[in-house]
Amino acid sequence: MNQLARRVGVGALVLGLAASILTVPALRAQAPGDLQAAVDAAYAKYKGLQEGKNADYIPALAKVDPNLFGIAVVTADGKVYAAGDVKTEVSIQSISKVFTMAQVIQEQGLESVEKRIGVDATGMRFNSITAVEGVRTVAGAGAPEMNPLVNPGAISATSMVKGATADEVWTKIIGFHNDAAGRSLSVLQDVYKSESDTNQRNQAIGALMLAYGYIKDNWQQAVDLYTRQCSIGVNARDLATMAATLAFAGKNPVTGTQVMDAVKVPGVLAVMATAGLYDDSGKWLYHTGLPAKSGVGGGIIAVSPGKFGIAVISPPLDDAGNSVRAQKAIADISEALGGNPYAAKAR
Ligand code: GLN
Secondary structure, three states: OOHHHHHHHHHHHHHHHHHHHHOOHHHHHOOHHHHHHHHHHHHHHHOOOOOOEOOOOOHHHHOOOOOOOEEEEEEOOOOEEEEEOOOOOEEOOOHHHHHHHHHHHHHHOHHHHHHHOOOOOOOOOOOOOHHHHOOOOOOOOOOOOOOOOOHHHHHHHHHHOOOOOHHHHHHHHHHHHHHHHOOOOOEOHHHHHHHHHHOHHHHHHHHHHHHOOOOOOOHHHHHHHHHHHHOEEEOHHHHHHHHHHHHOOOEOOOOOOEOOOHHHHHHHHHHHHHHOOHHHHHHHHHHHOOOEEEOOOOEEEEEEOOOEEEEEEOOOEOOOOOEHHHHHHHHHHHHHHOOOOOOOOOO
């Protein structure tokens, strides 16, 4: 082989190698066309699925159209890949717990939430009183397993947001949600009223949290603000943008706003991984590896750190309280995109 032929040969080899690196499946699957195809495929596959039932313990939720189904994925460049209805709003419900927790962590540090509330799974329903009561002495001493994604911890987290008046606290809570969503959100008044009329159990939890020192004063204000935050109206696109803010180190990739410090985001994701899907959190993590959070309004957000934020809205829930279609659609799409953060590529 002469000099030139050898050079051409080496060049071809380098080009070939480069081409094969560029076409490994995980990277190919994240090309825009393939990403949209994965979203469309999940939408088509689960659109007709008739499983689960709307939550009805909050009367307004029973009235939401069970056929509502929207999927959105937001990537690092702020592009949104969507299918179905990504405009209709539902109440954010428990997904708000993530962002109020994030706000407290942003304002008061990672230790604040760990020390005052805890970051362990309860293994019980999100509104379980047994979970906080069972391990206590008559005098109320004892350390319950609790975290900011179950109601006792979430109501306590809401009470930790600093502000001289309820309005001041609310402005901060909705402001953080707005920044993560990239637009100005508002409360769905019918849901707020419906839940306020029927939330005696959460009021009992709020009073208990005061009795045990997790809430320092005015538990009624904490429960009211918590109920309001749960009634914030969001569509699938809003939720996906909020998830993407967590996927990209606290920076909203659509607006470019740094919503929280990058170093604080992994703590938020860890609590989501531990307790985001109620008592099915372990099962969910086992299958997808994704930190996620569901709400009884039918939304689920999930985060593939550094890759994408995804959200699906579909109101019918399974027995654990998680949207049936949302779980399936997110699992499929993440699988197609290589979203599981625990799955390193074999070398
Ligand atoms: N606002 C609802 C409640 O406190 C939120 C529950 C949820 O989404 N899991 O009951």
